[in-house]
Amino acid sequence: MINYDLKKIRTIIFDIDGVLSCETIPLGQDGVPCRTVNIKDGYAIQLAMKLGLRIAIITGCKIEAVGLRYEGLGVEDIYLGAAVKIQTYEEYISKYGYKDDEVIYMGDDIPDLEIMHRVGCPVCPKDACPEIKKASIYVSDYYGGRGCGRDVIEQTLKAQGKWLQQENAFGW
Numbered sequence: 001m002i003n004y005d006l007k008k009i010r011t012i013i014f015d016i017d018g019v020l021s022c023e024t025i026p027l028g029q030d031g032v033p034c035r036t037v038n039i040k041d042g043y044a045i046q047l048a049m050k051l052g053l054r055i056a057i058i059t060g061c062k063i064e065a066v067g068l069r070y071e072g073l074g075v076e077d078i079y080l081g082a083a084v085k086i087q088t089y090e091e092y093i094s095k096y097g098y099k100d101d102e103v104i105y106m107g108d109d110i111p112d113l114e115i116m117h118r119v120g121c122p123v124c125p126k127d128a129c130p131e132i133k134k135a136s137i138y139v140s141d142y143y144g145g146r147g148c149g150r151d152v153i154e155q156t157l158k159a160q161g162k163w164l165q166q167e168n169a170f171g172w
Contacts, residue, residue, distance in 0.1 A: 002138040002152070004121045006159035010102040012048070013089070013115070014149055016059035016066055018108035019125055022145030035066055041149035042073055048153050049074040051162045054096065055153075058088050060111060086114040106152055108132055108144050123152055 014020050021035040028034050045055050056077035057070050067078045077095075082088040093103065101120030105112070108128040116122035116135040123138040125148035133139055140148040157163040 002121065002123065002155050002159075004104075004137055006104075006121075006156045008102055009053070009104055009121065009156050009160075010098055011054040011056060011093075011096070012104040012106070012153060012156065013056045013058055013092070013119075014105075015085075015107045015109075015112055016057060016061045018128070018144040019106050020057075020145065020149050021066075022143075023108070023127065033063065035061070035063060035069075036145050037069055038145055038147055038149065040147050041153075042069075044150040044153035044157075045070070045075065046073040048157060051157060053153070053156065053160075053162075056092055058082050058085050058092070058115070060085070085111055086118070089115045089118065104152060104156065106148065124148075 016035065020041055021037065025033040025035060048055055055075050057075060058079045060082055062081040067080050070078050077092060079088045100118050103119040104121040104123055105115045105119040106123045107116055108125055109132060113131060113135060116132060122136045123140065124132045124136040125140050125142060125144040127143045140151045142148040142151050154163060
């Protein structure tokens with residue numbers, strides 16, 4: 001269980017590689033890295049958006065297909081190619097007027113560390129690097145790309161009394 005007051009969370013921000021996608025990335029014939037997606041993560045993301053919990057993506061990944069996947073789930077704030085993630089994070093929270101303690105960030109590797117030190121609720125997948133685990137208040141029982149996103153969203157929505165409480169929970 002996440003040891004944080006999840007009732008005050010207004011947004012969850014995810015990294016892609018190693019978080020919403022497995023850390024091992026196959027290369028296509030053209031040399032372009034292919035990303036995996038987890039269907040249960042996808043369901044939880046679209047449900048969270050329907051229920052008013054804003055989801056954002058901040059990733060160094062530049063693959064357009066990644067953006068299309070999350071746009072299709074209703075995510076409006078997708079930042080691909082974020083070289084210095086903390087700068088993108090600051091733009092994002094300023095855009096919506098969020099406070100750091102209203103934010104969950106899920107990362108898995110060193111480029112996520114600055115944001116992890118800023119947000120109220122830093123979390124990570126089971127296979128995150130040691131520095132990220134140390135900075136996290138919660139380490140999911142799930143690996144990156146294997147349901148860790150669903151884990152965090154589900155816990156948040158349950159704490160807010162929204163999980164499976166509305167009829168739009170039963171569709172895409």
